Amino acid sequence: MSVNEAAKAESTAERLRPVLLRLARELRREVHSSDLAGHELALLALVERNPGIGVSKLAELERVSKPAISGKVDRLVELGLVRRAEAGDRRCVNLQATAAGRKVLRDVRKRRNAWLDVRLAQLTPSSRRAIDNATGPLLELLEVVS
Secondary structure (H helix, E strand, O other), X not given: OOHHHHHHHHHHHHHHHHHHHHHHHHXXXXXXXXXXXXXXXXXHHHHXXXXXXXXXXXXXXXXXXXXXXXXXXXXXXXXXXXXXXXXXXXXXXXXXXXXXXXXXXXXXXXHHHHHHHHHHHOOOHHHHHXXXXXXXXXXXXXXOOO
């Protein structure tokens, strides 16, 4: 990457970071009717997207220790949002989102989508297309290994 390209990337990062942080904060507020914290919803969504995931793999994906994730999983189990199913090896536990857990996620997604829909509808067609076109590259950012 040339010096000029590096400067442009840094400039983009400076403008993009606060926008993404504010957007994430606004979307997190849309869980107000849920008794779950944002990190608990994120964990529940991971379990839903990865049926049968183990606690160790979940900890790895969340980049936290196994004991730290175990407490969070315990809370989701107590709330009836996740269930543990023993695998062939008794030391391994497979996690599954329950019907109640999937409903919570559907409700949160619906509220967050509604929040976005209202705001997107107020933009020009050109701005909506630009945002739509940016979703692919933004996803790529999440996949870049640092």
